[in-house]
Amino acid sequence: MLFPTIDFGLFFAFSFALVWSLNAYNTLKKIVLLALSLAFYASWNWRFVLLLLASGAISYCIGLYVDAAGKRPFRRLALALGVALDLAILCYFKYLNFFIAQFLTLAYALGFHPSLAFVNVTLPVAISFLTFHAISYIVDVHRGRLAASRSPLDILLYISFFPHLVAGPIVRAHVFLPQLAEPPRAGDFPLGENMLLILGGLFKKMVIANYLAVRFVDPVFTDPTQFSRFDLIVAVYAYAVQIYADFSAYTDIAIGVAALLGYRFPQNFNQPYRALGIGDFWRRWHMTLSAWLRDYLYIPLGGNRHGALMTARNLMITMLLGGLWHGANWTFLIWGAMHGAMLVVDHAYRKSALYERWGKGRLAATIDWAITFHFVCFAWLFFRSPSLDAALQYVAGIWSDNGAPNTMPTIVLPLIACGALTQIAPSWLRGAIGAALDERGLLAQAAAGFALFYFIVVMAPSAAAPFIYFQF
């Protein structure tokens, strides 16, 4: 059940009325929300609901045992067991065949012929996001950041809440669980701003991302040898806009839908292509994943506390695993390695005398932006390519022009311009327009919502492509 479909529109319209009608009965409301979330997940494959329930059960039991206030023996061992179980589920479904393939390649290269077969396994939707939510809960409980929840209902709802279930944002337990303690109030969230957030997300996905993908990016990345150097270069920038429009659209809709149901989610994007430096980029792009990797991987590895060499090692490990999290493919590992290496350079530069002396002026900021933006776009080339060979073929095509005619459709440039607008529009604009709509009342809200929705439906293609981050 994708967000921009009639299925989800009807599901949300039904859920909205049902959930708010039960607002005075918090436990009943949470039971209904859980049932709705499981139904949402079951719309892909009902068998994987069992996986969701198992993950919730592990988190609940381990959470109770490792609670910092409990003073139980072997708390650390129990935590390790919980994390290992979560990771084992993730590895089985997502990485087992990748590791088997690497093992077989190595074995054949060394002259061995092991009888090892690939496992026939279907990748459950949202398995990575599910795992991250589960791990963050038990680790935070172990660290004493929050008390273990006594309510299995709350834990299951935290892990399975349908707005964030499939592609985030990654909501921390200490942010979400307290919100379940008492019924939310509609008035805590402005309707106008959240309606604009959802409709803006629909526009980014249905119009910008879909058309860029279908009309230009997908054909170019499918067979780069058929396209000119110009097309190949523009397609890289077009993909940068597409992936931003696609993923930020999902999280905008998720945040807006959660707010309309009375729950607050953290921000996940903050105009990332304006970043000055790769460190800044990761503070603006998929912010909840960056924070997760920082808190549960980079800092436990030692962070920047043990000298420059160890900091570089920790950054590389974090980004390599961050890359691998996106999928079992060498392209993601290389993408992660590129970002890790650039973070090491960025980290060293920000601490250098060069930066102190020359790095803070307007010209330096412009150079910073240009290097960061073009590096990020170049790294997307590896992220998007279906294989390492295809990525290298793409780079070769940029390096040596094959003389093919330019075929970029005219619509690509306006779409890229729309993507650029999302990066330079003032962050307060949506809130200000939403507040103005709220002040003018129901008629203005409905009229503005209808006009924007109408505009999107007129422009949207007939079929909705899946969100890019569904596969992760």
Next chain:
Amino acid sequence: MTPDRPPAPQPAASPWRWARALYAVFALIVFCFPGGMVDWLDERNASGWLSAPLAVARAIDAASAAVGTKAVGEALRGRFAAWVEDSGG
């Protein structure tokens, strides 16, 4: 409501007020582009259990066609799709 929570802002204090705006938007969109809902219900009505909503959707479709909003929506969609197709590539 706990004492440490400030009062909710008045303009949007009721979810039912939100519901009126949201459902109005949904209803208007279905009225302007009724074809999508008819097709959606039709695809899922193999066993006939959606006959009643399908009949309602068809009635909305007929009403939308009668007042001309369906034709306007289809024409605009067709024109935009044609422009995208004509833009090369």
